[in-house]
Amino acid sequence: MKRKYVYLSLEIIAILAVTYPVIWSVYAGTTSGNAPFSCPPLIPCDNNAQPVSTTCTTFCIINIQNAAFSPANINVTQGATLEWVNLDSIAHTSTAVYSGAWNSGVIPPGGHFLLTVNLAPGTYYYQCNVHPFMTGQINVLPAGST
Ligand SMILES: [Cu+2]
Numbered sequence: 001m002k003r004k005y006v007y008l009s010l011e012i013i014a015i016l017a018v019t020y021p022v023i024w025s026v027y028a029g030t031t032s033g034n035a036p037f038s039c040p041p042l043i044p045c046d047n048n049a050q051p052v053s054t055t056c057t058t059f060c061i062i063n064i065q066n067a068a069f070s071p072a073n074i075n076v077t078q079g080a081t082l083e084w085v086n087l088d089s090i091a092h093t094s095t096a097v098y099s100g101a102w103n104s105g106v107i108p109p110g111g112h113f114l115l116t117v118n119l120a121p122g123t124y125y126y127q128c129n130v131h132p133f134m135t136g137q138i139n140v141l142p143a144g145s146t
Helices: 002-029
Strands: 054-056 059-067 068-070 072-076 081-086 112-118 122-127 135-141
Touching: 054 059, 059 072
Parallel strands: 054 072, 059 081, 072 135
Antiparallel strands: 059 068, 081 112, 122 135
16 A cells, blocks of 8 residues: 555656656746746756857858757858758748747748848847757847957
8 A cells, every 4th residue: 555655656756857847948938038948957958058150241051950050059240141051851940039030931841041130239049940949049240340
């Protein structure tokens, strides 16, 4: 009889362990402002740690390949154009989160999306709406600052 309760509580703990990141993200997502990719405690996750590899001043391509944006974090001066190119065999999107600054809609395999960056300077987070684990970030710099 006692053993039954032990198993029952172990089951509840196991279920909570699996579901808590999802529950956490639902609640955190409503309050975390412009930092949508913060990670649940104890869960390995480095979405905020993407290194900046490029500063784009005219025209740059962001590849979508193997369900990831590359480069995932890019500096862009105002007036430059970004082109997302879908090299995968599945559809993706490039969708700004929180800011609502842009939304590519569905980019089919082999498709592309152009964005001329006329946004206020600052950091803009985006994701693929089909695969929200695909995240990226553009850092808009004032025109003429580089
Ligand atoms: Cu996707």
